Amino acid sequence: MKRSIQGIVGIASILFLLASTACAATKTEPNQVSSSPAASNQTTKVATDKQRVVKSSKGDVNIPAEPKKVIGLSVVYPEFLYALGVTPIAVQNYHSEFPSYLKEPFKHTVKTGLAQTPNFEAILATEPDLIIAPTWWSDKDYEQLSKIAPTVLLPQRDNWRDELKDIGEVLGKKTLAEKVIQDLQNKEADAKEKLHALVGNETVMYMMIMAKELVVYGENIDRGSFIHKELGLKPVKDFPQSEQSVSISLEKIPDFNPDHIILQLDDDSSDEVQKRYKALLESSLWKNMTAVKNNHVYIMGGKEWFSLGMSPLADSNAVDDVLRAFNKNAK
Structure with a gap:
């Protein structure tokens, strides 16, 4: 952490x-x-x-x-x-x-x-x-x-x-702490069922734009575990299972080609992050990805998801964000 x-x-x-x-x-x-x-x-x-x-x-x-x-x-x-x-x-x-x-x-x-x-x-x-x-x-x-x-x-x-x-x-x-944990587990379980009904076995890639790099998170790190285990969203097939996260170049992103992309900006106010984000959006490689062409890209802010996988409040807020994004896309 x-x-x-x-x-x-x-x-x-x-x-x-x-x-x-x-x-x-x-x-x-x-x-x-x-x-x-x-x-x-x-x-x-x-x-x-x-x-x-x-x-x-x-x-x-x-x-x-x-x-x-x-x-x-x-x-x-x-x-x-x-x-x-x-x-x-x-x-x-x-x-x-x-x-x-x-x-x-x-x-x-x-x-x-x-x-x-x-x-x-x-x-x-x-x-x-x-x-x-x-x-x-x-x-x-x-x-x-x-x-x-x-x-x-x-x-x-x-x-x-x-x-x-x-x-x-x-x-x-202590009793309240146990209740907070159980309440979040119940909320995640409910969200997991709803998301499965919305996307089934379609793949989801969780990626963060940072000032110096692009990072894809897998199941073995706190925030990636939240997306793929707690919420049950299927990770991309070719993600190296031995890794917690991988830093990738823009040219390598299409290799994963997921059905959906959860895209987090590490720091919304950072000029470097915004510059990298703009370059990503303008890239033909990005535009030709399945998730992008189908409008299945969901933008999440760095401040809102900063403590994801590390706090019950952050996780609860993220459950709402993910459900809202996928529900909106389904309409």
């Missing part, structure tokens, strides 16, 4: 505040439960009244029993939080605007940008009472983050469903 990130955000402006926080802290690390007997008794009482103790990659952490101002670091953690009924107060954002399914609920959510080092100053300004992040994303920043608010680092997972369950466990919403 990791995506490339660039830029370094400075933290000099909050060193004084962090130093002050550190001075006021006890000798026990801010987020950790003390191992001394007396402190353990006190911690148990506090945990019962206003706090809970949860497990993290850094050990047990005291968090508010009912956190009100939560931040989920990494691009997809905010989506997990919202799926569990928690609107984050701040997010790290890849795009300048939120996808449509988050635009309204996140209208008051602070965007802190995306960088190798988080914008600690912006995070501090929101006064969070809980920070949740995956270890692979925030392990290097744990010390600074834990001085701002109780910080829970969770293990890296290969499947977003396990990530959602981890966060549900932290928030005391």
Whole structure:
């Protein structure tokens, strides 16, 4: 699930505040439960009244029993939080605007940008009472983050469903996490039946236009699995089954020649992506493909499908997009 990130955000402006926080802290690390007997008794009482103790990659952490101002670091953690009924107060954002399914609920959510080092100053300004992040994303920043608010680092997972369950466990919403997963499975199963009625065994190729390349996704990668397994759309016959995705030239696209093409623009606002998209549309090779001649090409935006295969919200939104596109084509 990791995506490339660039830029370094400075933290000099909050060193004084962090130093002050550190001075006021006890000798026990801010987020950790003390191992001394007396402190353990006190911690148990506090945990019962206003706090809970949860497990993290850094050990047990005291968090508010009912956190009100939560931040989920990494691009997809905010989506997990919202799926569990928690609107984050701040997010790290890849795009300048939120996808449509988050635009309204996140209208008051602070965007802190995306960088190798988080914008600690912006995070501090929101006064969070809980920070949740995956270890692979925030392990290097744990010390600074834990001085701002109780910080829970969770293990890296290969499947977003396990990530959602981890966060549900932290928030005391494990049952809700299971329901979110089951509801999406039901929605996908229903969509799978409808799509089979619309296209049967006709082949579908899922392709993305990126700034530097054209990529075709197979069944063995998150987003490709969503299209071909969860929704049951038949992949092209000649796609190499050992590959998750393949980068192809314009000249090679006709070799697949699918009945339908789901075409995603990686970044709608990118000049490079738009230039490559225009070249594709003007190509005689493209125009002579079966899907193109039959008007079976469905355009999907990069911002809307950015988290596809990595988030229940993104997947649910994509189900609607695919059904809408194929239904429209059938009329």
